[in-house]
Amino acid sequence: MSNTISNTLSNTKLPRKIWLHLFRALLRQCSYLPDPVARVNMQAYTIDRFRHNVQKNKRKRPDLLRQNMLRKTAIQQLSLLSRANEGYSKPLEKVLQLAYGRRGKRRHELIQAFLAPAGEKHMAKFEDGWEPPSLMVHLLKAQNHNAMITLLNAGLYVKETEPNVPSENIWGRPLSKARRTNIRKEWYVRSQGNMFPPLLDAELEVLEGLMSGAIPWTPPKRRKAIETSPPHVEPDINLALFLKRGPSKGETFEKYVDGRPHVITRRFMQRLWKRLSCLVPRVKWDAANQKPMFTWDVIHTGPQVAISTEESIAQQIFGGVDANGRKIKDDEPQIEPQQSD
Template sequence: MARPQPSHWLQDLSKSHQWRHLLRATLRECTYLPDPIAREYMRNHVISRYRAVSSRRVKAGPQTAHAAKHAFSVLRRANEGYQRPLEKVLLLSYGRTGKRRHALLADMLGNHLPQNTASLKEYLLQAPEFTDGWEPPVIVKSLALAHVQNPVVTTNRIRPLIKKLSPPIPKENSWGKELSESRRKTIRRRWYNTTLSSLMPPIPKKELELLDGLISGTVKWSPVKRRKVLFEKTKPQPESELFQLLAKGPEKGDTFAAYANGRPHEITARFMRRQWRRLSSLVPRLYWNPYLEKWRFTWDSPKDVPALAFDLSSNVDPSGIFQSLKQERKAERKPPPQQ
C-alpha cells in the first residue's frame, strides 16, 4: 500500500496515526544520514523525545507539533545536502551543542574525581565550593585556556566566548568597602557556570578514532542509498494564462530566491571530508604532559597542513641522509660535459 505524501499529513497532527506517520518518516530520515555516529545518535534522540511526550499522557500542543515538524525538516534537508542543517545535525551528534554536550562534560568531570586515598584526602582538604580559597578543577582550567588560545573556536562562535579565565572579583564595591563573602561566592558561581556553558568537551576514544578514520579515508564510507518512493506525485492542473497573470502577476525570469537559505549539495566523500575536517577542529584531544605533569589539550586544523617534519627509525643515520643530499646538489651544480 502506498504511503501518504508527507505534505498532506504534516499540515495537521490532531490524530494519533498522523503522529505515527511523522515518527516513522523522521526515523527513516535518520537512517539516511551520511555520518555513522549521527545515524545512531539522532535515532535514539528522536525516540527518547517522542517517548518523553507520550509518557505525559497529555495531548500534544502546537509547540510540540512545531518542534516535531522542525526536527523532520532539519533531517530531510540535511540528507538533501543543505550545509547548515547537516552541520547542525553533526554538532548535535558529536556533542558540540545540545544535550549530549552536557553528558560529555559530566563524564569529563566525573573521570577526574579522586581515584585513590591520597587524592581523596587532598580533595577533602580543599575549601568549600565557591568560597574563598576555592579553585575550579584543573581539567576545566586547562580546557578553558585551550579554548581561548584556539582561533578556530573563537571565530566559529558555536559556543559563547570565554572572556575571563578566573572569576572577576573586584576589590571594593560601589561604596568603597570590601566585597561581602556572599557576593564573592555569587561571582565565582556565575563565572564557573558561564565557563562550563562555553566549553566543548572531548568525545570518547572510539568515536575520535572513527572520525579520524573517516577524514583520512582508512574507514570505508559510501553514501546511503534512499529507497524508492512508492507514491506518485499528483500533477497540478494547468492554469489559464489570464488566471496566472491576475493571481501571480507577470512571469519573472530566473532568480536566486530558491537558494536564499543555501543550496543542496551532492553528498560525496569529498564533501563529507570537508564537514568532518571542520568538525574535527572543534574536538579537543586530551593528553597528559609528563614534563609539566598537567592535563593539556590539542586541536586539529580545519584544513590539511603539509608536514614540516618526518620521523626516522632508530636504525637510520641522519648524517647519512644530509650527506647524500649534499652530493646530489654538487652533482646538479656541475657543468654539462663539453662535446
C-alpha cells in the first residue's frame, strides 16, 4: 500500500496555474519594495530560483512531496515580501539584509568573491601547515571590535580568529591527524557563517547616497486594488449570552504584538538603511602596516569635542588665557607655558 502511494506521488505534479500565480505574485511584490537594490536583487533571486527548479524537474520525475515543499517555501517568501511592503520593520529589514548580502545565499557569494582575489577561494584540505586566509583573519578581528553587530543582534560573536588545535586529547595522547583536520575545517565553516563581507562599490555608493539624500528617493507606486463593499449583514445577537456575558469583545491589537505596519517614508527607510550600514565594512589599505583596514558605521555619533587648527592661529585663539584655562587680566603678566624637552 505504501509503495503504491509513493509511486502515485512521484508521478504527480501540481498544476501549472499554481506556479504561475506564485511567480507573478512574487515578482509583483518585488517591484513594490522601497529600496532600488532590493528590487533588483530579490527579483533576480526569484527568477533564478524558479528557472533552477524548472530545469531540475525536467531531468527527474515529478515528485509531489518535493513540489509541496517548494510551494511552501515560495508562500513563505511571498508572505515575507508582502509584510515588508506593508511597512513591518522586521520583515523589511530582513529583506534588505538578504538583498545587500548580510544574510542568505548572496552573503555566501560575497564572501567567496572577497576571498577569491588572493587565491583563497577554496581550501579542499585542512592538513598540518594550513593557515586561514589573511583577509579572513583581518575581517574577523575587525568584527570583534564592532559592537553594532551585537547591538543589532545580527550575528554570533566570533571569539577565535584562528583555529585552536590542541596538541593532546582528553586522555593526554597526541591528537590524531584526522581530528586536527576536522578542527580546522569546522572553524573555517563556522567563521564563514559569521562573516560580514564588504559590499560591491556600486551598491555601497547607492546605500550611502540613499542615507545622505544624494540619491533621490520616492516610495514605489502600487497598483490599486479593486474595492468591493461587503453586503450589509445584521449582527446575529444571542440575547441569552448577551445577558449572561455582556457585550462581545471588539477589535484588539493582538495581531500587532510582533510589530505593526508603518507608513513607508524616507525617515522610516533612513533608520533601516543606517542599521544596515552598520553591518557593512569599509575597506582601506594601510600602507604603513601593509594590511587591509576595516572601518564600521555607527548608529549614533557623538558630538565633536575637538577641532584641528594650524599652529600659527593657536596663539591668537589662546593668547588671553593662562596654562589653567583662566582669562588673564590686563594688569597680570602673561606666563609662557613651559615646553617639555
